Amino acid sequence: MELYLIRHGIAQEATSEIRDEDRRLTEQGRKKTQKVARRLKDLGLSFDLIATSPLVRAQQTAEILISTELSSQLEQCSYLAPNGNIEDWVEKWLIPKQYSKTACVALIGHQPCLSNWAEILIWGEAKDSLVLKKAGTIGIETPETLPIFGRCQMFWLTPPRYLI
Amino acid sequence: MELYLIRHGIAQEATSEIRDEDRRLTEQGRKKTQKVARRLKDLGLSFDLIATSPLVRAQQTAEILISTELSSQLEQCSYLAPNGNIEDWVEKWLIPKQYSKTACVALIGHQPCLSNWAEILIWGEAKDSLVLKKAGTIGIETPETLPIFGRCQMFWLTPPRYLI
Numbered sequence: 045m046e047l048y049l050i051r052h053g054i055a056q057e058a059t060s061e062i063r064d065e066d067r068r069l070t071e072q073g074r075k076k077t078q079k080v081a082r083r084l085k086d087l088g089l090s091f092d093l094i095a096t097s098p099l100v101r102a103q104q105t106a107e108i109l110i111s112t113e114l115s116s117q118l119e120q121c122s123y124l125a126p127n128g129n130i131e132d133w134v135e136k137w138l139i140p141k142q143y144s145k146t147a148c149v150a151l152i153g154h155q156p157c158l159s160n161w162a163e164i165l166i167w168g169e170a171k172d173s174l175v176l177k178k179a180g181t182i183g184i185e186t187p188e189t190l191p192i193f194g195r196c197q198m199f200w201l202t203p204p205r206y207l208i
Numbered sequence: 209m210e211l212y213l214i215r216h217g218i219a220q221e222a223t224s225e226i227r228d229e230d231r232r233l234t235e236q237g238r239k240k241t242q243k244v245a246r247r248l249k250d251l252g253l254s255f256d257l258i259a260t261s262p263l264v265r266a267q268q269t270a271e272i273l274i275s276t277e278l279s280s281q282l283e284q285c286s287y288l289a290p291n292g293n294i295e296d297w298v299e300k301w302l303i304p305k306q307y308s309k310t311a312c313v314a315l316i317g318h319q320p321c322l323s324n325w326a327e328i329l330i331w332g333e334a335k336d337s338l339v340l341k342k343a344g345t346i347g348i349e350t351p352e353t354l355p356i357f358g359r360c361q362m363f364w365l366t367p368p369r370y371l372i
Binding site for chain 1: 349
């Protein structure tokens with residue numbers, strides 16, 4: 045199956061008054077994410093599900109993708125919060141869903157978690173080798189059999205500026 | 209510095225009459241490569257040098273990039289031929305050129321060599337984990353100090369269909 049790891053758009057800075065989990069997309073972040081979403085739609089992408097970190101900036105990013113009709117299914121996924129554990133996500137979330145070989149799922153989350161997850165899926169370990177910009181995308185194909193760690197292939201990694 | 213590893217465009221099949229090294233881009237391959245080149249130009253890319261494998265299909269790809277004014281400098285590089293050795297390329301070609309930190313070089317070559325080189329630069333070894341389509345691009349940033357193997361970062365991997 046295909047996994048699209050998408051980082052949330054540009055968000056407010058955290059302050060003494062705004063908790064990290066409440067940070068919202070800025071106006072610029074919203075507009076850029078909308079452009080990215082429209083481009084993904086124009087490229088013919090369509091997701092069986094968009095799973096998002098419960099943090100506001102990720103949820104808002106996911107909602108933009110939903111409103112661009114990239115998927116009709118949206119789900120909060122606590123494993124996608126910062127420091128979420130990929131082993132737990134695979135065992136308790138991905139495997140039980142029994143996706144078909146042709147399924148296509150988008151995961152909306154944070155850095156460095158998303159690029160670390162990508163490296164673990166592709167390489168088996170994380171070395172901070174992938175640069176994933178805000179509203180950027182990593183495209184990964186999983187193998188047909190388990191285990192998936194260290195056995196996936198990457199077919200896409202793009203910052204917004206090379207996409208829109 | 210930045211390295212852009214670009215695979216040649218769609219080429220003729222090898223036959224008993226056409227040797228592998230003489231395979232030319234097909235009409236479709238030329239047109240698609242021209243579209244990719246124009247998009248790279250529109251994205252603001254500019255290369256200090258385009259180094260190409262000596263094989264005809266790679267040279268033709270490089271010439272399209274030159275004619276799109278992505279660089280004024282073209283050089284044949286035997287290390288970029290299929291099965292070229294990356295250790296030799298770094299030691300005998302890259303290091304002697306003493307590029308600045310802001311240099312930007314495109315390498316036109318073949319699969320699986322290019323994605324293997326990328327993996328060696330990023331992770332230290334090749335595992336066939338990166339899918340690089342014809343006329344596709346991998347963007348890599350090298351560290352400021354040697355050694356570079358296993359210490360580069362990837363910021364871009366795109367097939368033509370997500371670019372043009």
